[in-house]
Amino acid sequence: MIILAADVGGTTCKLGVMNEALEILHKWEIPTNKEEEGRHILRNIHESFARNARLKGYSMEDVKGTGLGIPGPIDFDNGVVNGAINLNWHGRKNIREAYEQLSGKPVFVDNDANVASLGEQVRGAGRGSKDVVCITLGTGVGGGIISNHELVHGYNGSGGELGHFKVDFKERFQCNCGHKGCLETVASATGVVNLAHYYYKELRFSTLIEDDLEAGTLQAKQVFDAAKAGDEFALYIIRKVSNYIAYALSVISVMTNPEYIIIGGGVSKAGDFLIDHIEERYQEMTFSPAAEGTKIVTAQLGNDAGMIGAAALIKQYVK
Ligand SMILES: [Zn+2]
Numbered sequence: 001m002i003i004l005a006a007d008v009g010g011t012t013c014k015l016g017v018m019n020e021a022l023e024i025l026h027k028w029e030i031p032t033n034k035e036e037e038g039r040h041i042l043r044n045i046h047e048s049f050a051r052n053a054r055l056k057g058y059s060m061e062d063v064k065g066t067g068l069g070i071p072g073p074i075d076f077d078n079g080v081v082n083g084a085i086n087l088n089w090h091g092r093k094n095i096r097e098a099y100e101q102l103s104g105k106p107v108f109v110d111n112d113a114n115v116a117s118l119g120e121q122v123r124g125a126g127r128g129s130k131d132v133v134c135i136t137l138g139t140g141v142g143g144g145i146i147s148n149h150e151l152v153h154g155y156n157g158s159g160g161e162l163g164h165f166k167v168d169f170k171e172r173f174q175c176n177c178g179h180k181g182c183l184e185t186v187a188s189a190t191g192v193v194n195l196a197h198y199y200y201k202e203l204r205f206s207t208l209i210e211d212d213l214e215a216g217t218l219q220a221k222q223v224f225d226a227a228k229a230g231d232e233f234a235l236y237i238i239r240k241v242s243n244y245i246a247y248a249l250s251v252i253s254v255m256t257n258p259e260y261i262i263i264g265g266g267v268s269k270a271g272d273f274l275i276d277h278i279e280e281r282y283q284e285m286t287f288s289p290a291a292e293g294t295k296i297v298t299a300q301l302g303n304d305a306g307m308i309g310a311a312a313l314i315k316q317y318v319k
């Protein structure tokens with residue numbers, strides 16, 4: 001049996017064909033056609049899979065099911081997406097039903113951050129551990145919580161929305177969600193820049209990143225590079241960022257006590273440098289029995305995490 005999976009994004013859909021061990025047999029990308037309220041997206045995915053089956057000589061009869069990762073809030077039990085702005089989808093759509101009609105096989109749908117987390121848990125940095133938390137530090141901050149092998153969805157599907165965890169009680173920066181002080185406002189790529197501007201004004205440090213701060217062209221990567229080069233101001237910012245992340249992780253740790261905390265996304269490219277700072281604060285802050293043996297690691301699967309996790313839903317739920 002084979003499993004099909006699609007990680008549907010605003011620009012491209014990443015498609016994968018996997019065996020039941022979730023090893024990738026084929027993978028490719030197709031552009032996401034957002035025209036006419038994104039009504040062609042699912043059919044394009046289905047047709048691309050059918051074409052691949054003809055080309056590679058496998059039968060759609062051997063397909064166990066299709067897993068879909070979608071960038072929007074999901075009612076997991078019913079496969080209903082409540083709007084996905086990046087796909088030009090508005091209102092509630094039953095994606096499971098729509099794709100099952102196309103493919104004639106079982107379908108499971110989850111949010112893109114959740115499937116990426118599940119991918120890392122089953123085949124990546126989580127090494128199959130039953131209790132894993134993933135946090136993605138990119139343009140925004142996303143995440144997923146896996147407790148006893150299952151993704152936590154919660155009552156409204158908002159379980160694991162780690163970006164909107166309030167950590168800045170001074171509420172200095174506005175979040176896209178409408179609130180102020182969310183983790184995303186101080187720990188995403190934009191968040192790192194937010195903090196750099198804030199403290200540069202307040203503390204008047206002299207720093208290697210002065211010109212970009214003055215010109216308003218600063219990017220998160222420059223703050224990390226300067227910190228690695230020993231710049232005091234940049235180090236101060238990275239300690240602040242790490243502190244907020246560690247605080248969020250310490251609270252999650254007394255809730256689900258993960259064995260692995262996986263850090264992914266563009267900001268995580270700072271690698272051990274960032275992890276070491278987070279780890280140090282995390283160990284100081286966290287209830288000791290909840291932190292004991294917990295490993296903070298970087299994500300391993302890159303762009304494949306989402307499709308592997310989407311396929312894992314089929315492996316897990318289709319018997
Ligand atoms: Zn928020």
